[in-house]
Amino acid sequence: MLELANVDGFYGRSRALQSVSMTVEKGDFFSVLGRNGVGKTTLLRTMLGLMSRTSGSIKLDGEELVAKPTHERALAGLGYVPQGRGVLPGFTVRENLMVGTFAARGGGGRIAEWVLDLFPILKEFLNRRGGNLSGGQQQQLAIARALLSEPKVMLLDEPTEGIQPNIVEQIEDVLIDLNRKQGLTIVLVEQNIAFARRASKHFAILNRGSVAVGGAITELSDDLIHKHLVV
Template identity: 80%
Template sequence: MLELSNVDGFYGRSRALQSVSLSVGKGEFVSVLGRNGVGKTTLLRTILGLMSKTSGSIRLDGSEIGELPTHRRAKAGLGYVPQGRGILPDFTVRENLLLGTYAAETSERRIQDYVFELFPILREFLGRRGGNLSGGQQQQLAIARALLSQPKILLLDEPTEGIQPNIVEQIEDILIDLNRKRGLSIILVEQNITFARRASHRFAMLNRGSVAVSDRIEALSDDLIHRYLVV
């Protein structure tokens, strides 16, 4: 589904991502782990074409997308939920959701009912401004907006960060169901090891902008966590 080969990502002249090779199969859930500042968000931004410069190969569903602008990558099937959610505060919930439909292959601008089945609160708040939602409600809105782009693979940057515990559990369960029941491929950047172990098929541990370890989730040992995650 998604394959990165020897990918570098640059902020100006500074290389922040170094020779990263990573693959995500169809219907696979992969967690990207590591301490703060090791390149996890940079990896997602590189996949999306949001860096100053990139090199290497990025293939989605067999097609090279590494030279495409960000909007073309979204149309090709990349959905993104950024750290901080990226909700437009002055737009209503309805308007934020409709933005997601512009990245879909279809020209139909309609909010599909299944996002309200996943996140019922959004139907109640369609006319409310995004900036007036709680953090957990904004995260639900951000995920729903990304799903409306009809992605082949969903990229999420710490979706449980700073959210009340009851909503965290709900979001975790929904992401697992999207993967297991709908077959949606997912790349998750996360600090919550319990969630990563429960949800993932595989993991990639980043260190200093490179993949230090990549393996099945069963191989995520306490020793690896201590070596690459404990501060």
């Protein structure tokens, strides 16, 4: 479904992502792991066309995306939950959710009830401003907004970071159910190794902007974690 071949991503003249190749199959739950500063967020930004320059090939369902602007990549089926959530603080929950619908292939304007059912607190707070939600509630809003774009692939950048434990568990369970029960393809950047092991089918570990190792999640051994992930 999502294929990267020899992808480089640049901040100005600096090459931050180097010759990255990976394949994410339809229905996969693919975790991108690595220490801080190795290029995990850069990889997602490169997929979305948010870098100064990108080279190589990025294909979604066989469609080449590397020359397309970000909004066309969203319309092609890439959903995104950024690090820091990206909630519009002055917009209500309802208005934030409506923004997500504009990238839906069937046209925007309708908030699907099943998305609200995933996070009941959002239904209760539809008229509350996004900036007045807790961090965990904002993360739920960011995930719901991305789902309303009807993505083929959901890209999530550390969705459990800085969230209270009870909401972390809820978010983890929702993501696993979306993958297992609805077949949503997920690419997750995460430092929570326990969650990655529980949820993922495949993984890649980045180091210095390149893929150091990858494979089936059953191959993510304690030795690999100690070598590449332990600080």
